Amino acid sequence: MHSYTEENYLKALFNLSAEKGEVSPNEVSKQLGIKMPTVNSMMKKLAEKKLVIYESYKPIRLTEKGKKEAGLIIRKHRLTEMFLVQQMGFGWEEVHEIAEQIEHLQSPVFFEKMDALLGYPKIDPHGSPIPDKTGKMEWIKYEKLSSCKAGDTVKLAAVIHTTDDFLKFLNQRGLQLGLKLKIKRVEKFDGSMEVGYTKNPSEVLSHTVCERLLVERV
Amino acid sequence: MHSYTEENYLKALFNLSAEKGEVSPNEVSKQLGIKMPTVNSMMKKLAEKKLVIYESYKPIRLTEKGKKEAGLIIRKHRLTEMFLVQQMGFGWEEVHEIAEQIEHLQSPVFFEKMDALLGYPKIDPHGSPIPDKTGKMEWIKYEKLSSCKAGDTVKLAAVIHTTDDFLKFLNQRGLQLGLKLKIKRVEKFDGSMEVGYTKNPSEVLSHTVCERLLVERV
């Protein structure tokens, strides 16, 4: 259907345009590490295929078809990450690169089997929602830990802007999804937070870290 | 390292040259469904990379390096097939196409994990040997069922020239690896055999089928 390359563009467009609904060629270029003229001609091609709406000097928008296709690739990516963690015993910091490749496999039955073995999961190992079979993604509205106040008790629900290094950082501190955190103190000066949890009654997390942790009130 | 395309050529060269140690461009062309001029230029490229030895109008031979690379891809293919059957519950007739894609993934840790989860298997679900980590393949010398005589009792050890249809044919008759077969009669006229086994005291197998079943004496 679409090439490996096109699929990576679609995914990038989907992720970059998530908030504003549109992206600039420049952002796509940076995201994928591909030069702007290349992005430009790819956008023409995707427009030709009715996957994006694109006119010179205007921002790029995914069409409904484009969103669906992107959603289906992200579905494969996230199902894969879940499979690698749950069924194969990988750590959540090891799976992204592998999923980046497996997401391009053309084999519906393979992903259906994964899905079934996992019991039709709704979220991936980082707490991100897994799009359904039509490519639709259910956004879950969590709060950033950074927006909570001292005294709050919250449950770690998702990690955003994940990099392997950040996930290893969390591993070192025993921070994992589902963990209950008590916010003991918020430092006004730099927005850092002192939190307590099982195994660790006092851990100080920088504002940068708190911005990347999504939580649920309990 | 090598492209997806180059890897498929290497694998084809390995399989086609297994017996004679050499292949013709024509055979490669047919095997891969790619026209001869394309094969020709790819052979020049692989020769450039020291993966094959190739001179005009002479048969193609893999170098040691080429054999090793091919072996490592076949290793990934067969480990994958084993994983799909043992860990994911696929039938042996469903796994080849999926493995054909997964064999190209670049992720040593992924295949090491598979290997470990499977307990370092030596053969794939069709009875073919899995090359070791250096790409070396241990050939196991089985006999063809077709070369056995009436009265022999044998164990089904491997299936060769497997196609999904042939494997489904075997499924329908409950024929699987490890099964003990008693050869009841060999028809001189067409080489067909009457065999008996648990669940089926009398099954007639054509010569074509018997040529594709490898067995061990018991």
Place this chain on the structure above:
DNA sequence: GTAATAACTTAGATTAATCTAACAAATAAA
């Protein structure tokens, strides 16, 4: 031993995905 056929190679074209260089438009700074 020539003629026919099959196998193989060369030449040149095509498509996808990328790049650099150069130019054009939009935005930000002065």
Place this chain on the structure above:
DNA sequence: TTTATTTGTTAGATTAATCTAAGTTATTAC
């Protein structure tokens, strides 16, 4: 409101993988 900077586009080149058409060499048939 000019000027400078950033962003975006066009043009043209490159590499990988494929093809068709047209010759060449080798093999098979007669």
